[in-house]
Amino acid sequence: MGPGSDTAPGKHIPALPEKIILDPEVVHSPMARKVTARLPEAQVMILEPGQNLCHLSDADNSLVIYLKHFRGRFLRPCPATSRYRCCGYQIIHIGENCPLNCSYCILQAYFQDRTVKVWANQHDLMHQLDEAFSKDFRKQFRVGTGEFTDSLALEHLTGYSSDLVEFLNNYSNVCLELKSKIIDLSWMKKALSSQRILPAWSVNSQEIISAEEKGASSLEERLQAAGKCAEQGFRVCLHFDPIIHYPGWEKGYSRTVEMIHDYLQPVNIAYISMGSFRYMPVLKELIEHNHPQSSYIFNEFIMGMDGKSRLLLPLRTEQFRLIAQKLKAGGISKQIYLCMESDLVWKEVLGCTPNDLGGLDKHLLNLSFGRKN
Amino acid sequence: MYNTPQIITVHAESISLDDPCLFWAHSPDNHFISSMEKYGQIEPVLVMAVADQKILVAGYKRVKALKALKRKIMALVLPVADPYLKGQIYLLSNTGQNLDMKKTVLALRYFSSIGRISEEILTNLHLVPGSKLEQLWQSWISIPCSWDTLLAKGNISLECARIMQNLKAEDLEAVYPFFDQLSWSRSSSLNFLTWLGETARMKKAGICRLIHELELAPILQSRLSPGDKIKKIMLVVFQARYPVLSSLKGSLTRKLRQIGAKSGWKVEHLDDYESRELVFSTRVKNIQDLQKALRGLEQISSSKALENWPVK
CATH class of the missing domain: 3.90.1530.10 (Conserved hypothetical protein from pyrococcus furiosus pfu- 392566-001, ParB domain)
Incomplete structure (x- = not known):
């Protein structure tokens, strides 16, 4: 619907894959045709039955795109734990791994190479989604693709989000969040309505973005793009995640909130999350190895009740409080929520618990569909 | 042949x-x-x-x-x-010999010096190629051989090798006296090196300088027993690595001791401030003990001790 929507300010395109690997089943798929046409220089290889992917990946760890015939579940709940409150959204699984190189990213632990997998059997994906979404149109879904990959980092090659947006035009009970750290608004052209697509960006202090999110767009570029979406009638989501404790964080995050107020009105924002940096033990070793300059992993972390390390509670509540206070000062209040935090932290930071809001998943579902709670 | x-x-x-x-x-x-x-x-x-x-x-x-x-x-x-075949x-x-730390490190040092530690050699040393243990040994032989005696004496654990291999020569030298003079358990030696290394990186200082700033050498030279020296060194290094947590733990421990005092109950917080839960425990042998424990518990619950418990 947006005019020339993909020409967003500061458009940022990640590195191009040098090789395309295909499962034989998807060689003639629309996705394979699209990607091979958009990467004419790339070497194309077909994975033979029984052949292992690592035989075809490059030893120099250059970027590879693997168009896979995925046989699993395309729609799945976001992993949650009992002691910390999960936002309850559902993941549309479109692929795995990410071409960006964020130092803190958990995907380093899940996938230890630079092969980005894209589920190329979109027909199966859409079939499964249709089964789930059309069973009862009164049941609403808040879904997103940014859990195991960046929603838009490969959009210029795959057009996956555009396809999804087009597909979901027919499902008035589904709200799709497209979460990214780069700018690509090409999907906008496919949206018949601005109400059920929520473009979303991770936000952080510019210091953290520069040092730890190499390959991603700057904060200003992200907020300019968010502003552009707002101009087109879309409500956006912002995710302060991971919030990192570093010398000068107060100034850094305050500046980020100021910039949010510069580019967006409260009414333009569906919701804003805050999540402190947390990690599984294995990730610390990987960060030390892959990003030796990143010293934030030596902050005061304790073992949380979900087996992940988290910043000591008083330190992270201090960060949450400052950001929340500054957001509230600019009129953004009801949209704020905490990602994977306990009731104790909710109460201390926001003065309420998810139960007070009728449950976090329900609360966010209401916000995503633009209903006032 | x-x-x-x-x-x-x-x-x-x-x-x-x-x-x-x-x-x-x-x-x-x-x-x-x-x-x-x-x-x-x-x-x-x-x-x-x-x-x-x-x-x-x-x-x-x-x-x-x-x-x-x-x-x-x-x-x-x-x-x-x-040299490889001679070593083999x-x-x-000598396959009948017991392969202790000392023997393993001597053999590995020899084969490393001639640049060839083959899978065959590893197997003969009862090390599974590619195993975690083999990797630890590979790390160990990358540090100076002056440490081998301390390993053989049991003053330091082999697991420390992974940390030590990344330390600068001057930092290794700075921690040497602590292992030369004291025998550390596996977890203490690992924590000591980890906390020192991480604090140094956070402060962008060398371990050598940090040891000086934390005045660890005087503790080593003090008249305390070896066990007490290790305890005190660990406390100082922990405080440097986790200043906020240490301070919270210190005041909390005092407070919980006060709460439990004379009640017969041990009061603990086990969640590192992630929750406000406390664990109360006691031991009873008979019904009289149980009644006494209940009185103690009543005494705690009717006092004001837990009013401001505990996280700010």
Whole structure:
């Protein structure tokens, strides 16, 4: 619907894959045709039955795109734990791994190479989604693709989000969040309505973005793009995640909130999350190895009740409080929520618990569909 | 390769005992010498003939014992081999020995010095190639061999190798006295090095400087018992690594002790401030103990001690 929507300010395109690997089943798929046409220089290889992917990946760890015939579940709940409150959204699984190189990213632990997998059997994906979404149109879904990959980092090659947006035009009970750290608004052209697509960006202090999110767009570029979406009638989501404790964080995050107020009105924002940096033990070793300059992993972390390390509670509540206070000062209040935090932290930071809001998943579902709670 | 072995008898003086392949060589004790005296040499030592000299490649203890007994030595002469094969022959000739830390590190140092630690060698040293243990040993031999004695004495754990291999020479030197003078448990040694290293990185300072700033050397030189020295060093290093947590823990421990005092209950918080939950525990032997414990609990619950519990 947006005019020339993909020409967003500061458009940022990640590195191009040098090789395309295909499962034989998807060689003639629309996705394979699209990607091979958009990467004419790339070497194309077909994975033979029984052949292992690592035989075809490059030893120099250059970027590879693997168009896979995925046989699993395309729609799945976001992993949650009992002691910390999960936002309850559902993941549309479109692929795995990410071409960006964020130092803190958990995907380093899940996938230890630079092969980005894209589920190329979109027909199966859409079939499964249709089964789930059309069973009862009164049941609403808040879904997103940014859990195991960046929603838009490969959009210029795959057009996956555009396809999804087009597909979901027919499902008035589904709200799709497209979460990214780069700018690509090409999907906008496919949206018949601005109400059920929520473009979303991770936000952080510019210091953290520069040092730890190499390959991603700057904060200003992200907020300019968010502003552009707002101009087109879309409500956006912002995710302060991971919030990192570093010398000068107060100034850094305050500046980020100021910039949010510069580019967006409260009414333009569906919701804003805050999540402190947390990690599984294995990730610390990987960060030390892959990003030796990143010293934030030596902050005061304790073992949380979900087996992940988290910043000591008083330190992270201090960060949450400052950001929340500054957001509230600019009129953004009801949209704020905490990602994977306990009731104790909710109460201390926001003065309420998810139960007070009728449950976090329900609360966010209401916000995503633009209903006032 | 050794199809035509030749057995010779030679004087001890004509055998060179200096080849580095004899990495586990040690002198015989009196019991061994007596045994050689009584039963004689049952199997030949292994030598290689280089020019007019015989180089010993296995049987050091026997040669030393026979030399002490002024007896000639029966030796099997092998074709000349490279250092790797010599080391392998020596290793295989000594497979019956118990492979402790000292022996393993000596063998690995030898093969590392000639640039070849093959899978065969690892297997002979009872190390599974590619295993975590093998990787730890590989890390260990990348640090100076002056540490080997401390490892053999049990003053430091092999697991520390992964941290130590990334330390600068001056930092390794700075922590050496702590392991030279004190014997650390596995977890203490790992925590000590981890906390020091991480604090140094956060402060962008070297470990050497940090040790000076934290005044750890005076603790090492103090008259405290070795156990108390380790405890105190660990406390100081923990406080440096986790300043906020240490301060919270300190005040909380005092408060919980006060709460539990004279009540018969032990009060603990186990969640590192992630929750406000406390664990109350006590032991009872009979109904009287139980009644007493209940009174203690009532006393705690009716006091104001928990009013501001505990996280700000």
